[in-house]
Amino acid sequence: MLAAQLHADGVSAALAGLGGRLHDTVHLPLPADTAPERLLAAVAEAGAGLARASRRRILGFALALPNPVTEPDGTALAALHFDWPPGAPVAELFAAQVARADLGPRARGALPTAVANDANLAALAEHRHGAGRDARHLLLVTSGHRGVGGALVVDGRLHTGSSGLALEVGHLTVDPLGRPCACGNRGCLNAETDPEALFAAAKHRPDPGRPLLPQARELARDPAAADAVEHVVDRLGLGLAGLVNILNPDRIVLSGLHLDLLAAAPDRLAAVVAERCLWGRSGRVPIVPAQVAHAGLVGAAELAWEPCLDDPQAAMAP
Ligand SMILES: [Zn+2]
Missing domain, CATH: 3.30.420.40 (ATPase, nucleotide binding domain)
Structure with a gap:
């Protein structure tokens, strides 16, 4: 193939x-x-x-x-x-x-x-060959170079909605007064938890001569940027909690920059999700890093x- x-x-x-x-x-x-x-x-x-x-x-x-x-x-x-x-x-x-x-x-x-x-395809790959194996309701959330993507695999099949457009999680509002999003709103998960958002929170400018994602991944692991990481992690947690309340997944896989945010502040991210999930058990859903290169x-x-x-x-x- x-x-x-x-x-x-x-x-x-x-x-x-x-x-x-x-x-x-x-x-x-x-x-x-x-x-x-x-x-x-x-x-x-x-x-x-x-x-x-x-x-x-x-x-x-x-x-x-x-x-x-x-x-x-x-x-x-x-x-x-x-x-x-x-x-x-x-x-x-x-x-x-x-x-x-x-x-x-x-x-x-x-x-x-x-x-x-x-x-969607990354979620399929994680479900079959990576961190999502054996999950029955697998939620994947990721941020690559810009914006945030999501996908849901239910019993081994992608849930894509009536016309392929389900799980556009990037436009969940996580801060009504937040950064402007390309959709015209403010404070969407897209605009609050992607590489540009992390650089803005850290008040750093990325090197325009290098791709943004690897620079953001380095920044997420820099102890000097801990406050900015916590700011972005809190917003990611709000978004994940909203998704958990709606979808009740049994596993969440994070990839792209979100994988590094999870690595930098795993307890904080889990705590924000649990605090916002009123149903107890649903808030304790495992949040794990993606595994498939x-x-x-x-x-x-x-x-x-x-x-x-x-x-x-x-x-x-x-
Ligand atoms: Zn938006």
């Missing part, structure tokens, strides 16, 4: 086997032109290059995107990182670009393709495998 992930600052692609294993992986910067067709052509070519070099027959190709993706039509909403127009038909465009790509001498016919939100890619690989595992004979037909 081929799996790919679009990030705010680059493209990753990997050859993937069964069991969450990634083989050859490439990470490339974003092309100068991030219009949907151009960017998806770059993703298709990154995967096709791996396929040609491996000389393996590829059976499917799936892509993780850092924005909501509607179901079943596969349009991208609020793709703010790339300045895409609202409702870009990303599933259709990706399929067209993969169909044009040269997948090597063993390619046969049209390759099945799929696209989905990266937080490149979880978005691993989740995309799981998505790519689905049609093949559902009907192996059709997938392997010459």
Whole structure:
């Protein structure tokens, strides 16, 4: 299989086997032109290059995107990182670009393709291969380069709502007077607990020459930034408590910057969640760090495998 992930600052692609294993992986910067067709052509070519070099027959190709993706039509909403127009038909465009790509001498016919939100795919990866194994109601919350994503896996299946847009947890209000959010409101979890929020709380400016997330992860582990970490942890706790009261998960997995916030102040985070959960037991839900490296890619690989595992004979037909 081929799996790919679009990030705010680059493209990753990997050859993937069964069991969450990634083989050859490439990470490339974003092309100068991030219009949907151009960017998806770059993703298709990154995967096709791996396929040609491996000389393996590829059976499917799936892509993780850092924005909501509607179901079943596969349009991208609020793709703010790339300045895409609202409702870009990303599933259709990706399929067209993969169909044009040269997948090597063993390619046969049209390759099945799929696209989905990266937080959803990371949750799937954690449930099958990481910190979410055996959880029945697994809630994943993560902050990557900007904003906050969430996902819920119930009995092994993603809960994506009526049109793919469930668990957009980033717009939970955790401070009515807080920082402005891209949605037009103030104090959303997005704007209060992402890397920019941590830098603002610490009154530090990130180095513009380096990606934001690794700098924020370093800051979260810096004892000199303890007050800022506590400020952001308290807001993350408020958001998690709201989600726990609504969803009653049996495990919460945190990833991205939230993993580092958990590492820096685990007792404080658990205490804020417990204090805001009135039902006693629901507030004692285990909050654990994510375990899967490149979880978005691993989740995309799981998505790519689905049609093949559902009907192996059709997938392997010459
Ligand atoms: Zn918002």
